[in-house]
Amino acid sequence: xxxxxxxxxxxxxxxxxxxxxxxxxxxxxxxxxxxxxxxxxxxxxxxxxxxxxxxxxxxxxxxxxxxxxxxxxxxxxxxxxxxxxxxxxxxxxxxxxxxxxxxxxxxxxxxxxxxxxxxxxxxxxxxxxxxxxxxxxxxxxxxxxxxxxxxxxxxxxxxxxxxxxxxxxxxxxxxxxxxxxxxxxxxxxxxxxxxxxxxxxxxxxxxxxxxxxxxxxxxxxxxxxxxxxxxxxxxxxxxxxxxxxxxxxxxxxxxxxxxxxxxxxxxxxxxxxxxxxxxxxxxxxxxxxxxxxxxxxxxxxxxxxxxxxxxxxxxxxxxxxxxxxxxxxxxxxxxxxxxxxxxxxxxxxxxxxxxxxxxxxxxxxxxxxxxxxxxxxxxxxxxxxxxxxxxxxxxxxxxxxxxxxxxxxxxxxxxxxxxxxxxxxxxxxxxxxxxxxxxxxxxxxxxxxxxxxxxx
Numbered sequence: 001x002x003x004x005x006x007x008x009x010x011x012x013x014x015x016x017x018x019x020x021x022x023x024x025x026x027x028x029x030x031x032x033x034x035x036x037x038x039x040x041x042x043x044x045x046x047x048x049x050x051x052x053x054x055x056x057x058x059x060x061x062x063x064x065x066x067x068x069x070x071x072x073x074x075x076x077x078x079x080x081x082x083x084x085x086x087x088x089x090x091x092x093x094x095x096x097x098x099x100x101x102x103x104x105x106x107x108x109x110x111x112x113x114x115x116x117x118x119x120x121x122x123x124x125x126x127x128x129x130x131x132x133x134x135x136x137x138x139x140x141x142x143x144x145x146x147x148x149x150x151x152x153x154x155x156x157x158x159x160x161x162x163x164x165x166x167x168x169x170x171x172x173x174x175x176x177x178x179x180x181x182x183x184x185x186x187x188x189x190x191x192x193x194x195x196x197x198x199x200x201x202x203x204x205x206x207x208x209x210x211x212x213x214x215x216x217x218x219x220x221x222x223x224x225x226x227x228x229x230x231x232x233x234x235x236x237x238x239x240x241x242x243x244x245x246x247x248x249x250x251x252x253x254x255x256x257x258x259x260x261x262x263x264x265x266x267x268x269x270x271x272x273x274x275x276x277x278x279x280x281x282x283x284x285x286x287x288x289x290x291x292x293x294x295x296x297x298x299x300x301x302x303x304x305x306x307x308x309x310x311x312x313x314x315x316x317x318x319x320x321x322x323x324x325x326x327x328x329x330x331x332x333x334x335x336x337x338x339x340x341x342x343x344x345x346x347x348x349x350x351x352x353x354x355x356x357x358x359x360x361x362x363x364x365x366x367x368x369x370x371x372x373x374x375x376x377x378x379x380x381x382x383x384x385x386x387x388x389x390x391x392x393x394x395x396x397x398x399x400x401x402x403x404x405x406x407x408x409x410x411x412x413x414x415x416x417x418x419x420x421x422x423x424x425x426x427x428x429x430x431x432x433x434x435x436x437x438x439x440x441x442x443x444x445x446x447x448x449x450x451x452x453x454x455x456x
Contacts, residue, residue, distance in 0.1 A: 025361040025373070027451045028108035033372055033411030034444040035113045040385070040409055041437060042120060043082060043152065044072035054389065054407045058152035062139050064130060064161045070139050073124030077436040078382035080152050081140035084128060085173050085217065085228045088180040089275035090441040091121040092243065095183035096281075097334070097445025100341070104451035115187065122184045122199060125177050130163075132205045133213065137173045138162040142223050149383050150394045162221040170217025174210035175236030176275075178203045182243035189247075200247060207240050211256075228275070234264025235278045242285045254289065261286065267294070269301050271310075272320050273331040275438050284338045300344050303336040307352050313421045317359045322431060324439055326368055326416035329356045331442035337449035350453055353446055360413070360443070364421065370435075371410035378404035379427040381434045385409040386427060399427060413439045 036051060045057045059080065062070040074090075076083045098105060098114055105111040128136040140159045148157060164170035185199035214233060218225040230236070238260040245253035261267065261282065270280040280302050287295035310332075311319045320328035333353035340349040360368050367373030370380055379386075385407040387394035405427070412435040417423035424432050 023362055025358065027357075027447050027454070028110075030361065030369060030372055030411075030447050031105070031108045031110050031444065031451065032113075033369065034413075034440050034447065035110055035117055035411065037370075037409060037411035037413075037435070037440055038074065038117045038120075038437070040412075041074040041076075042072075043075050043080070044124075054387075055384065056153045059139075059155060059159065062159055062161070064136055064163065066130075068130050068136070068161075069127055070124075070136055070161055072120065072127065073139075074121060074437055075152065077434060078380070078384075079142070079145050080148075080155060080383070081142050081145050081223075082124075082138065083224065083228050084125070084135075084137040085176055085224060085230065086275045086436065086438045087121055088125065088173075088176040089278075090437040091118060091125075091180035092176075092183045092239075093331075093334075093438075093441035093445055094118060095180070095187050097448045098187050099183070100338070101445070101448035101452040103455055104448040107455055108451060115191070118184045118187060119195075122181055125181060126198065126202055129177070129202050129206060133209050134163060134165045135170075135174055135177060135206065135209070136161050136163040137170065137217055138221050138223060142227060149386075149396045149399045151384050151387050151390075154394075162223065164215075164217055164220045166213055168220035169209075169213035169215035170220050170230075170233075171210040171214045172230040172233035172236040173217035173221075174206045174213075175233065175240035178206035178210060178240040179236070179243040181206070182240070182247040186243075186247040200244075203240075203244060203247070207244055207253075210237055210240060231276045232264070234260060235266060235282060238264065238266060238282050239278045242282060242289070246285070246289065257282075257286065258290075267298060269298070269305055272328055273335050273442065274324075274328065280332075280335055284335055284342075287342055288338075296342060296344065299335075299339045299342065303332075303339050303344070303349055303352075306332045306336065307348070311419070313417065313419055315359065315364055315421045316355065317417070317421070318356060319419050322418060323434075324415050324436070325418070326360050326413055327436075327439040327441075327443060330360065330413070330446050333357060334442040334446040334449060337446060337453070340453075350450075353450060357443075357446060357450065360416075366423075368414050368416055368423075370412040370414070371408045377412075377414045377425050377433060379425050379433060380405060380409050380412055380414055381427055381430045382409050382412070401427075409435065411440070413443050415439065 181199040181203035241257035273280040283298040318329040333356040336349040340346040366375035386398040415434045
């Protein structure tokens, strides 16, 4: 009976996606555009092959409290603060997609660009990790930054830097950055061996820091408490351990991961996969590297709940939270594509991912990715792209304008609709039109996953 029930719902939800607007998305083009979004978010000195004509060098004076060079990395959203916690989650999630769907990036001619995107983040993390027990986790003050609306190239404000150390620990941040370095190191292992070795060295040091000095990073970096507060550091410790195991094959890290998994009670059924809760991703990774039934069953439980029981909008979007609505759905789709590779309900999970991404790209009669498809968002909540072409001045009048953003922020996935599928393309409403680094991460990896399965 359960199997019949499951089959009926699978057919129902798949057919629900077959809306008159359900043309097949061009996933390769979406992948290309998503990488352009990350290039538009670059901070620091841009390379000579910069592909975003309205962006230039910015924040070249970012420094630590002792004068350390903290230039580079990515701006978090439509503002100009660099938050390492979500940036690191973004990096790990993108690296995961590259590791498993390398063929997708190569077939879309985007492999070089995604390697560059990963390294842009990890180069910054390597700079930020100034000593074994000292890591900068934020540059810029949100309250100061949000008094400014304009171009990053014209920033004229104090940009303080905040760090964790032995007296002000943050196991969650140290673990998150460790995972980002391990996963990216694994991508580069057979491409740049020296970079692999350097990234692994820092990942191991950060892991040791996280294990030996537990604590919440938002207590050391107060600004993070408002915007990117961590809900616990057990998942980050486990996440860091499992990625170090994948990158080094040192069994002590796998033993640590399984111990943390039990001690921090991560075996329950998660409701999401997000920068604040990585338990579902950990279950997938443990299932992959151990093949143990307990982890495989946990993954199946998560995906089946997400497909058959999770709340949905009337048009079929998995609805988890009003902030980052679309990214939540895309993150689940990505994990269930991973589950499909474990031979768990393979066709059902792939169809579920297609359905969720079809909602984002086509089936509602609009696209929620800037610059892609029909009726895409014209007014994302993004300061730099709202500015007219230089040398015209830019300020709060650009924010208040009712016109589309003069610069197209290609590839950015907006936060999305509410629980009733209602969406409004307005610049000043972040619940609909916010864009962030982490919103695109699981989405881009899910797109790569679908290209991978199309190529099989």
